Amino acid sequence: MLQNSxxxxxxxxxxxxxxxxxxxxxxxxASYLADELAYEVHILTLNNNGAVPFYTFxxxxxxxxxxxxxxxxxxxxxxxxxxxxxxxxxxxxIILVCDDGLKGFFLPLLLQKPCPMFYERHVSKVVELxxxxxxxxxxxxxxxxxxxxxxxxxxxxxIVLTPDNTKEWPMHNVMVIPNPLSFYPTDSSTLTQxxxxxxxxxxxxxGYDRLLQSWVTVQKAHPDWQLEIYGKIDEKYRLADLxxxxxxxxxxxxxxxxxxxxxxxxxxxIFVLSSRFEGFGMVLIEAMACxxxxxxxxxxxxxxxxxTHQQDxxxxxxxxxxxFANAISQLIEDEEQRMVMGKAAKQNVKRYLxxxxxxxxxxxxxx
Numbered sequence: 110m111l112q113n114s115x116x117x118x119x120x121x122x123x124x125x126x127x128x129x130x131x132x133x134x135x136x137x138x139a140s141y142l143a144d145e146l147a148y149e150v151h152i153l154t155l156n157n158n159g160a161v162p163f164y165t166f167x168x169x170x171x172x173x174x175x176x177x178x179x180x181x182x183x184x185x186x187x188x189x190x191x192x193x194x195x196x197x198x199x200x201x202x203i204i205l206v207c208d209d210g211l212k213g214f215f216l217p218l219l220l221q222k223p224c225p226m227f228y229e230r231h232v233s234k235v236v237e238l239x240x241x242x243x244x245x246x247x248x249x250x251x252x253x254x255x256x257x258x259x260x261x262x263x264x265x266x267x268i269v270l271t272p273d274n275t276k277e278w279p280m281h282n283v284m285v286i287p288n289p290l291s292f293y294p295t296d297s298s299t300l301t302q303x304x305x306x307x308x309x310x311x312x313x314x315x316g317y318d319r320l321l322q323s324w325v326t327v328q329k330a331h332p333d334w335q336l337e338i339y340g341k342i343d344e345k346y347r348l349a350d351l352x353x354x355x356x357x358x359x360x361x362x363x364x365x366x367x368x369x370x371x372x373x374x375x376x377x378x379i380f381v382l383s384s385r386f387e388g389f390g391m392v393l394i395e396a397m398a399c400x401x402x403x404x405x406x407x408x409x410x411x412x413x414x415x416x417t418h419q420q421d422x423x424x425x426x427x428x429x430x431x432x433f434a435n436a437i438s439q440l441i442e443d444e445e446q447r448m449v450m451g452k453a454a455k456q457n458v459k460r461y462l463x464x465x466x467x468x469x470x471x472x473x474x475x476x
Contacts, residue, residue: 297400402450
C-alpha cells in the first residue's frame with residue numbers, strides 16, 4: 110500500500126476555465142488532495158492556453174496543457190501524442206479521467222493502461238438524448254451507450270455520484286462517491302428575504318423554461334417575491350424573451366455566473382432546481398450548506414438522493430409544473446416550515462463535507 114506523499118495523481122479533463130459544475134468539483138477535490146492529504150496532483154487540460162481558472166485551485170497542483178487542432182486527424186494525433194508524452198514525463202501512479210464525452214472512454218485502450226485508471230462520470234446519459242429525441246436518434250444514442258458501457262468496463266474503477274446513477278451503469282467496477290461541498294459557511298440564511306434562487310447555465314438540461322412556467326403561478330399569488338437565476342447566459346434559449354411572454358419579467362432577473370455564489374445563497378430564502386436531468390446536483394448541497402430549503406424536480410439522477418422530501422426540502426415529480434409552483438408557494442407562505450427545513454438542510458448536508466467525502470478517495474487510492 111502506497112503512502113500519500115509517494116502517490117502521483119493525474120486528472121485528465123477538457124478544461125478548468127469555465128464556471129461549470131465539473132470544474133468546481135475538481136477544484137475542491139484536487140486542492141484537498143494536494144493541501145490536506147499531501148498527494149502530488151497533476152491536471153492535464155486541452156487548449157487551455159494559460160487561461161485563469163474560474164475557481165481557485167491549490168498552488169501545489171501542477172498544471173499541464175495539450176494544444177490540439179480542429180482537423181479530426183490532427184486532433185487525434187496531437188491529443189494521443191500529447192497524452193503519451195505527458196504521462197511519460199509525469200509517471201503517474203493513478204490516472205483519473207474526467208471527460209463526459211466519448212473520447213475519454215477509449216483512453217485505457219489507447220494508452221494501454223500505464224497505471225490504474227479511474228473514470229469519473231459527472232452527468233446522466235439523458236444528456237445525449239435531449240428533450241424529444243427521434244426514433245433514429247434513440248437508435249444512434251442506444252448504440253453509443255452500449256459502446257460506452259463496454260469501454261467503461263476497461264477502467265479499474267468507474268465512479269458515479271449517487272446510488273441512482275448506478276442504474277445507468279450496471280457494471281462490476283462501479284463505485285459511488287459523492288461530490289464534496291465547496292463551502293460550508295458558519296452563517297446561515299435568515300430565510301426572510303423575499304428571494305428564490307436558481308443556479309446553473311442556460312441550457313435544456315437546467316429546465317429554466319419549466320421554472321418560468323411555474324413562476325407564473327407563484328407571481329400571481331406572491332407578486333412581492335423575486336426569482337434570481339445565476340448562470341452562463343445563452344441567448345439561443347431565449348429565456349428573457351420567454352419571461353416577457355409569460356409576463357414574469359418584472360419579478361425574474363438573469364445574472365451571469367459569480368465566483369462568490371455563497372453570498373447569493375445566504376441572501377435567499379428558497380432554492381429551486383428545475384433540471385430535466387442531473388449527474389448529481391452540486392447546487393443543491395451548496396444551497397443546503399447555507400441553510401436554504403430546496404424545491405426540486407425528481408429528475409434522473411441525484412436530487413432525490415440529496416433532498417429528503419418534506420424534511421429539508423420538497424421533491425416534486427419530474428415535469429409536474431403546477432405541483433412545482435405549489436411547492437414554492439407553500440414554502441413562501443409557511444415561514445415556520447421554511448425555517449425548520451432550512452435548519453435540517455444545514456445539518457443533513459454535512460455528509461458531503463470534504464472531510465467526510467475525501468477519505469473515501471484516499472482509501473481508494475491507497476488500495
